[in-house]
Amino acid sequence: xxxxxYLYKDLLxxxxxxxxxxxxxxxAIGILxxxxxxVSLMLLFSFIFGVVLQTTQKNYxxxxxxxxxxxxxxxxxGAANFAVTSLSxxxxxxxxxxxxxxxxxxxxxxxxFIDYLIGLLLYFVMLAIYxxxxxxxxxxxxxxxxxxxxxxxxxxxxxxxxxxxxRDVKLATTFIIQFLFFATPVIYSIDAVxxxxxxxxxxxxxxxxxxxxxxxxxxxxxxxxWQLGLELLGxxxxxxxxxxxxxxxxxxxxxxx
Amino acid sequence: MLSEPVINFQTxxxxxxxQQVMNSSLREEFVAMITGKKCRQExxxxxxxxxxxxxxxxxKGECIGLSGPNGSGKSTILKLISNxxxxxxxxxxxxxxxxxxxxxxxxxxxxxxxxxxxxxNGTILGLSISEIKQKIDxxxxxxxxxxxxxxxxxxxSSGMFLRLAFSIAVHSPADIFLFxxxxxxxxxxxxxxxxxxxxxxxxxxxxxxxxSHDYTALERICDRIVTIDHGxxxxxxx
Numbered sequence: 001x002x003x004x005x006y007l008y009k010d011l012l013x014x015x016x017x018x019x020x021x022x023x024x025x026x027x028a029i030g031i032l033x034x035x036x037x038x039v040s041l042m043l044l045f046s047f048i049f050g051v052v053l054q055t056t057q058k059n060y061x062x063x064x065x066x067x068x069x070x071x072x073x074x075x076x077x078g079a080a081n082f083a084v085t086s087l088s089x090x091x092x093x094x095x096x097x098x099x100x101x102x103x104x105x106x107x108x109x110x111x112x113f114i115d116y117l118i119g120l121l122l123y124f125v126m127l128a129i130y131x132x133x134x135x136x137x138x139x140x141x142x143x144x145x146x147x148x149x150x151x152x153x154x155x156x157x158x159x160x161x162x163x164x165x166x167r168d169v170k171l172a173t174t175f176i177i178q179f180l181f182f183a184t185p186v187i188y189s190i191d192a193v194x195x196x197x198x199x200x201x202x203x204x205x206x207x208x209x210x211x212x213x214x215x216x217x218x219x220x221x222x223x224x225x226w227q228l229g230l231e232l233l234g235x236x237x238x239x240x241x242x243x244x245x246x247x248x249x250x251x252x253x254x255x256x257x
Numbered sequence: 258m259l260s261e262p263v264i265n266f267q268t269x270x271x272x273x274x275x276q277q278v279m280n281s282s283l284r285e286e287f288v289a290m291i292t293g294k295k296c297r298q299e300x301x302x303x304x305x306x307x308x309x310x311x312x313x314x315x316x317k318g319e320c321i322g323l324s325g326p327n328g329s330g331k332s333t334i335l336k337l338i339s340n341x342x343x344x345x346x347x348x349x350x351x352x353x354x355x356x357x358x359x360x361x362x363x364x365x366x367x368x369x370x371x372x373x374x375x376x377x378n379g380t381i382l383g384l385s386i387s388e389i390k391q392k393i394d395x396x397x398x399x400x401x402x403x404x405x406x407x408x409x410x411x412x413x414s415s416g417m418f419l420r421l422a423f424s425i426a427v428h429s430p431a432d433i434f435l436f437x438x439x440x441x442x443x444x445x446x447x448x449x450x451x452x453x454x455x456x457x458x459x460x461x462x463x464x465x466x467x468x469s470h471d472y473t474a475l476e477r478i479c480d481r482i483v484t485i486d487h488g489x490x491x492x493x494x495x
Contacts (some may be wrong), residue, residue, distance in 0.1 A: 014380040018366065018373070025368045096363045097381055098340040165283045249286050254342045255273065256283075 001243060004100050011099055013109035023111065027154050034115035034123055038074045042205050043068040045187055057189050060218060061130055067123060068214040069186035075116040076152050076206060077177050082108030083156030086172045088133045091257045101250045105160040109153050127217065135220035143228075144209050144216070154242045161246050164257050180204065185211050202227070205235050262352075263464050264315035264338060269347035271308040271333055271488075290381060307333045309488040311347075317432075320455075320465040322464035325485035331468045334485075335435045338466070353432030353464075356382055365422065365433035371402060374410055375425055382429045382465035392428050399450070427454045434458060437468045452478065478490055 005012060009057050024030045045066040057065050083105040087094060090104055127134070129140045163169040184206040190198060201207045208231045267361045282321045315321055336342045337349055340356035364381040365374045375396055381387040389396075397406050400420045410418060427434075455478055458465060471476055475482050484492040 010385045011380045013386065014376055018369065018377050021373060022366060022368055092363050093381065094341075096336075096341060097357050099381065249283065250342050252286065254336065 003104070005103070005106075008099055008103060012107065012110075014104050015103055016110045018109050020033070020114070031118070038067065038070045038119050041070045041074070045070070049187060058193070058219075060132070064132070064218055065214065066125060066187065067126060068209055068218060069184075071116060071119045071123060071223075072148055072206070072213060073184060073186045074119070074154075075112050075148070075183070076114040078115065078204045079109045079152050079156055080159060080173065080177060082112065083160045084170050086156075087164050087253065088159045088170075088257060089240045090218070094257055096255045098242050101253055102157055102246060103211065105156040106153065109149065109156055113149065123217075132218055133220060135154050137216045137220050137222045140223050141213060141214040143232075144213050144223075147232060147235050149206070151209070152241045154235075157246045158242045161249055161253075164249075164253050180206065181189050183207070189214070202231075205231055205238075222257055230246075261317045262314045262350075264333075264466075265348075265350040266313050266315075266337075266350075267348045267350075269308055269311045269332075269337065269344045269349060270306060271342070272304050272345045273307045273336065275303045275305065285341045308337075308344075308486050309358075311485075311488070311490060313317060313483060313490065315466065317422060317464055318459065318462045320459055320467070320479045322479035322482040323466060323468045323485060323490075324472055324475055324482055326470060328397075329485045330488045331485055332437055335437055335466065335468060338433070339435060351433070354383055354430070355433045355435065356426060356429040357435050363409055365418070368407055368409055371406035371413075371421055374421065378422065378425045379429075382426060383431060384429055385433035386495050388430065396424045396428050399428070399454075401447070423451065427451070427458070431463070433464045433466070435468075437464050 024033070027033065029036070042063060046063045049057075049066075050062040056062075086108055087101060094101065095105075124213060135208060155226045159173060183201060183204050185201070190207060190211045193201065208227060212223050216223065299305060299407055308315060311330075311334070323334060331492070333342075335357070337344060338349075338351055338357050339491065355486075364378050365375065367456065372393070375393060376389055379392075379396075380386065384392075397403055400423075401419060402421055405417065410421070413421070426456070455465065467475060473483070
């Protein structure tokens with residue numbers, strides 16, 4: 001993939017830059033939108049689950065707890081939502097000019113990642129405000145980020161390619177993303193789940209990633225290595241399969257779209 | 258002039274489907290992927306041949322006109338050359354960088370300014386960012402839009418829009434240029450500049466393919482004209 005994209009690296013950069021410009025053109029508050037969405041979700045969850053329903057998840061602040069979950073989730077759902085229609089909406093490009101088609105969904109992953117990084121900065125500020133002690137386990141965040149990006153990319157490529165053939169995918173995605181939201185420990189912690197259901201939830205790679213992002217930053221605990229190995233293997237195999245399918249059916253996009 | 262073929266079509270067939278939902282083609286791709294066999298080459302229900310057994314050669318530095326009525330397969334040939342789509346049967350060999358001007362302004366975004374769109378469209382046409390930085394003054398000068406270059410292109414008139422698109426396109430450093438019905442762009446003054454530009458591309462040994470149903474315009478600029486009708490070469494190719 002890298003070799004394929006190297007020739008077109010300028011095009012990818014310009015695409016990212018274009019999406020970034022379009023996103024914040026004619027907006028009043030511009031880049032602030034990047035943090036407005038996760039912050040408002042965090043406030044909402046804190047209010048509903050913390051104040052109204054009085055649930056206690058962990059022995060630390062629930063604002064921190066929800067923000068840690070909301071950030072990777074916003075990245076994933078934002079990128080997936082962008083990707084679904086990315087190829088079918090740019091049909092005037094796809095049917096007229098050749099370039100590696102993955103550039104369009106990838107630029108969506110990239111701009112959502114930029115937003116995510118801005119959100120992460122705010123997250124670090126919050127960790128400092130709440131005086132959370134940092135440990136070396138904090139460094140586990142980097143492989144977790146890489147896994148999140150690879151998994152999100154796979155999902156985006158698959159959704160974008162399938163939507164070229166069936167517009168049902170676009171309609172189904174709204175529903176699937178909502179479904180996945182509850183299958184991902186954003187508003188709960190997997191620690192509170194019965195062992196029978198844990199294995200089922202861990203089939204969703206996001207469960208492992210989101211849960212451990214909280215664990216290594218706020219709780220300062222290390223990752224369980226065999227779980228990491230298994231999830232990593234799953235994510236890589238999934239990526240390879242999806243990318244091969246994408247390359248294969250990419251040839252026909254211009255005829256089908 | 259040295260006759261070195263840069264585009265070589267050998268018995269090229271291309272089929273298209275009339276159906277809206279192409280579920281069969283996705284299923285076929287999966288079957289082909291698993292069994293390792295090639296996709297079905299015969300026609301099935303709802304499919305038709307857009308190109309039938311097309312063979313021709315284009316030499317380096319030539320200017321070829323493709324003419325024929327609407328739906329005869331002219332644009333399909335350009336799409337095959339620029340690698341947007343693939344032949345069902347036959348082989349196509351293309352040597353060199355292709356500037357696909359299949360339709361002007363593909364990839365322009367209405368909310369972006371002229372300059373931003375030059376970067377966008379330029380990279381789509383295969384220029385690198387540094388090449389665009391070098392050429393941006395020439396592109397703006399050629400388009401004659403210096404007063405409007407920082408205005409979002411949604412505020413352009415359609416003539417201005419096409420002029421900008423054409424200026425970007427002809428500044429591409431490609432070896433092969435594909436023009437699809439773009440000769441009717443702009444006013445007379447701009448048109449004559451376009452013809453000059455085509456001449457200068459030819460002087461630099463660039464290969465040009467022009468698609469148009471305006472036969473007289475083609476005669477004015479092309480070395481030879483290939484006529485196509487219903488996916489068949491009907492004349493002009495010796």
